[in-house]
Amino acid sequence: MLKCNDVASRASGLLDGELGTRSTLRLWLHLAICKGCRRFIRQMNVTNELVRQSGRAETPTSIEGEEARMDEILSQANGGGDQFGKP
Numbered sequence: 850m851l852k853c854n855d856v857a858s859r860a861s862g863l864l865d866g867e868l869g870t871r872s873t874l875r876l877w878l879h880l881a882i883c884k885g886c887r888r889f890i891r892q893m894n895v896t897n898e899l900v901r902q903s904g905r906a907e908t909p910t911s912i913e914g915e916e917a918r919m920d921e922i923l924s925q926a927n928g929g930g931d932q933f934g935k936p
């Protein structure tokens with residue numbers, strides 16, 4: 850039977866699908882009975898997902914949207930200034 854330390858050291862391999870069927874099965878067997886390792890794997894999974902997502906988008910889309918909105922506001926402010934200035 851695997852120990853918690855074994856699960857921790859092989860967790861990244863498991864998530865990347867680098868382990869063989871036997872090792873994967875043993876890990877899953879341990880996870881089935883060990884709540885702590887289930888939580889550990891879940892956290893690793895979440896971290897991996899975050900890393901993958903941040904790697905996919907080099908610049909967050911929210912900042913681009915923010916810049917576009919600022920341009921819009923600035924152009925409106927400039928155009929509006931003329932209208933208010935003239936009678």
Ligand SMILES: [Zn+2]
Pocket residue numbers: 852853856879883884885886
């Ligand atoms: Zn464990």
